[in-house]
Amino acid sequence: MMEFKQKIVNVAVQVLPMSKTHEMYDMVDAAIELIQKSGLKHKVTPFETVIEGAYGEVMELVEAVQQACYNNGAENLLCNLKIQSHQVEDVTIEDKVAKYE
Template sequence: MHQHTINASIQLLPIVQDRHPYDWVDEAIAVIQQSGIKHEVGPFATVIEGGYDEVMKVIHDVNEKLFELGCNEWITSVQIQIRSNGPITGDEKTAKFQ
């Protein structure tokens, strides 16, 4: 896969009763923040942006962290936008609304 900039939306839905679901979401956001990848936390999902491998690694790392911490069950919803001939950025898509 090319290494042009892509962007993705990642949403975590913990299916748990041992902790408040937001606690698990906070753990996922911490992984994203620590990755150093460009990101924007939203009320329903977090948008991340970087090279293909970098974005996929962050998605993987979020799931690995929840597993390591003992989250019993969760759904990870991901949307990825890829442009084959060049970068696609969130700013490009939202600039007219800023």
């Protein structure tokens, strides 16, 4: 059986950075840019970004996304995650949305 950290999962990440001196959307844009440059499959939606990849890789990216918000002016942030995994099979974005696109 494949180690869990290597299984393909979907993680929905929503960052809500807060700052008295920086615009929230500028910090969110920096986070999305990092996700886009990661090479991992992703889908940006109005409320969150869904990332597909090996569990370990995605969680490293989630940590980097939070750091990107801090690097771009966040004083604090909320980071909401939803994780879909499967014991045996990979989880893909297409499994959930292909019939709607």
